[in-house]
Amino acid sequence: MLKTRIIPTLLWKNFGLVKGTNFDSWRRVGPVLPAIRVYNQREVDELILLDILAHLPDQYPDYEAVSDYGQDCFIPLTFGGGIRDSRQVGHLLRAGVDKVSINSAAHDDPSLIGKIAETYGTQCVVVSIDARQIGSKGWRAYSHAGQHDTGRDVVAWAQEMEARGAGELLITSIDRDGTFQGYDLPLIEAVAAAVSVPVIASGGAGSYQHMVEAVRQAGASAVAAASIFHFTELTPAGAKAAFEAAGIPVRRSFIDAD
């Protein structure tokens, strides 16, 4: 049976890792490479590394740095930030990345998703959707690290991205980001019900129970979290124990007996 993944998200800005609230008020949380090594050592299920400045004009993915990070990562690594064309995806895969996360560039040119999926397979395309609730009218998708209102309805956009070849959707609530108030369950549920690709819940986890709810109530295939792992004593291993207690299947670490 497929296990439910618990994925630490690492937000990378200039030379270090940061974490904010509502996509703002960034706090420094340390260097990138040691964090990746520690998570790799602790056998987390997967890692997401997002460069939150790479959407700016004239920025492109820092292949050299990504290569340093990817080489020692023996778990799946998703990289996002500044990816604008299919050729860049090829460079990133060569640099040790397994999947790419695309947000702003898909809004500029939705056909980019199909081009990447055709060349490298849908399995390596994670479309990241940053969502803000609009009163009772649902959610709107934001691009450029939450700066730009695209005017697109999140659920409709999620369906379009699936149709164009997204292999997974990373759904982040800007409203809940960094608040520890829990995932936006109606948002996750609305998207998960509308698509048949796996949905990763992101934004707002403040307790293990929040993660359980995202899976049980909202139908997420995986949960991502950043602040909770950076700023509290909670860990991916603790989240796994909570999942097991709730009857959600999790991956157990392998111990080589020889």
Place this chain on the structure above:
Amino acid sequence: MIDVGVIDYGVGNLGSMLRALEELGSSPMLVTSPDGLAQGRRLILPGVGNFTDCMAKLRDGGWIPALHGAVTGHGVPLLGVCVGMQLLADHGDEGSEDSQGTPGLGFVPGRVQHLRTLGSTERMPHVGWNAIRRTGSPTPLLAGIPDGTDFYFVHSYAFTPQDKADEIASATCGIPFAAALQRDNIWGTQFHPEKSSRAGFRLLKNFLTAPQC
């Protein structure tokens, strides 16, 4: 001769595979031209993306006769990983405009089809950690790896071997499918050992130390 050659025919994340093999104390090399295949004591065939595209790259690069020479001619152990395992088949549906599918390498008789075609109703792609179970006779590839061990999968197509005896392990995604294969000196894993942390290291170590035919 080199310990293990990782075949670089223009697809995928080869860095992680090389680093994983180095961690195990071997000296892997990228094999970037068909002539180089004769240098490898063992070979790894990676693959990501689309079956038909991968076959086109192998064909255009002149790899196919050289692979046949090394693997079926000289009995060099080969491990196909993910789409690399699927390419071992007779035919694969992915990206094919032919109802019979695109011809594969034909090292392991069988066909690669979408998991939906095979009857799965789960979310696609099948992505994440899933447990494997032995289905065939004991194989050195799975030594020290108990049933129920989780490996990392990311795929939507699955390989159904014609001869059930070629399947050495299965996993379940709504329906059971082949997680690992062996036919003589040819192995394949649908999952990614290089991304499966310690369990993957153990499997790669088993491949590096498996007796040569």
